[in-house]
Amino acid sequence: MVLQWLYSGSTVALQWLYSGSTVALQWLYSGSTVALQWLYSGSTVALQWLYSGSTVALQWLYSGSTVGLQWLYSGSTVALQWLYNE
Numbered sequence: 001m002v003l004q005w006l007y008s009g010s011t012v013a014l015q016w017l018y019s020g021s022t023v024a025l026q027w028l029y030s031g032s033t034v035a036l037q038w039l040y041s042g043s044t045v046a047l048q049w050l051y052s053g054s055t056v057a058l059q060w061l062y063s064g065s066t067v068g069l070q071w072l073y074s075g076s077t078v079a080l081q082w083l084y085n086e
Contacts, residue, residue, distance in 0.1 A: 001016075001018050002018075003015070003016050004016075004017075012028070013027065014026070021042050022040070024038070033050070033052040034050070036048070036049045043062075043063055043064050046059070047060050054075050057073075065086050068081070068082070068083035
C-alpha cells in the first residue's frame with residue numbers, strides 16, 4: 001500500500017494506491033483546476049472528474065472489450081462521447 005502527498009507552488013496532490021490487482025485514488029488541486037481519479041485494475045475500470053475555471057469534465061472507462069463515456073461542459077459548449085469496442 002502506498003500513500004503519496006505532493007505540494008509544489010500552487011499544486012497539491014494526494015495519491016493512494018493498493019497493489020493487489022491495483023486500486024488507486026488520486027486527487028489534484030492546482031490553481032483553478034481540481035481533478036479526481038479512481039482506478040481499479042482487474043480488467044481496468046476508471047473514473048475521472050475535472051473542474052477547471054468554466055470547464056467541467058467527467059470520464060468513465062471500462063476495459064473488458066472497451067467501453068467509454070465522456071462528458072464535457074465548457075462555457076457554452078456541451079459534449080458527450082460514447083465509445084464501445086468489441
